[in-house]
Amino acid sequence: MQVDTFEIIADPVRRRIIETLRTGERAVGDIVERVDIHQSGVSRHLRILHDAGFVDVRPDGQRRLYSLRAEPFREFDAWVSRYRILWENRLDKLGAELEKRRKNRERKTPGKP
């Protein structure tokens, strides 16, 4: 427990596992098929993900079904949010004046996809 969220998603294999779980719960074996490391490695990663609160487990016969939890992703989203100002619009630096002009221009030029 008490594992840093950022450390968790730093590992590319773990991100692949997470991506696999994005569309719903999966058994360990299913995951192993999609990640090219040994089963023991996958189990270890799942342990880590569980300890960090990224996944839930649910027994299903001799299998165990893993699924994603929302919390850590919200956390990460909150972190990224603090930096959205970097690209959304730089009003802090350029001043609202430029923003006004930009919007004005947009009103005149037809949208080109």
Added chain:
Amino acid sequence: MQVDTFEIIADPVRRRIIETLRTGERAVGDIVERVDIHQSGVSRHLRILHDAGFVDVRPDGQRRLYSLRAEPFREFDAWVSRYRILWENRLDKLGAELEKRRKNRERKTPGKP
């Protein structure tokens, strides 16, 4: 320089550096004061951040001013976006039916900025 974006923010010291730069450009010395590792370490981290496209540099006399770049943060935002469905609303589980209704509702309610 072909560095994994997620690896970069896995390091807590680098995150502190990034946070320091959030409000604008800073000289290396300023950053060293806010991070409790040696100056050489900070320079090394800044090198890594620069190679990975997280920061720009600008000479200023005998100093060098570092500032954040938007790109990597957009990447993170794009990544986490794929998982927003986990908490925003679980349409995958509840069915697209609800989504339709939601959109219908939106058409009726006046937009609130």
Added chain:
DNA sequence: CCGATATATACGTTGACGCGTATATATTGC
């Protein structure tokens, strides 16, 4: 040109982490 200040790099050490192999622990069907 020279000392002082600011920043970058070379180097060696160390701790943490991910991996596979082998083994342990469920759980099922018979």
Added chain:
DNA sequence: GCAATATATACGCGTCAACGTATATATCGG
């Protein structure tokens, strides 16, 4: 209870990244 299947853990190894110390490279004032 027993073989078979599915998953978890113990162990040892190799790698890699971050650190501090020491040193190199600017750039300034005089």
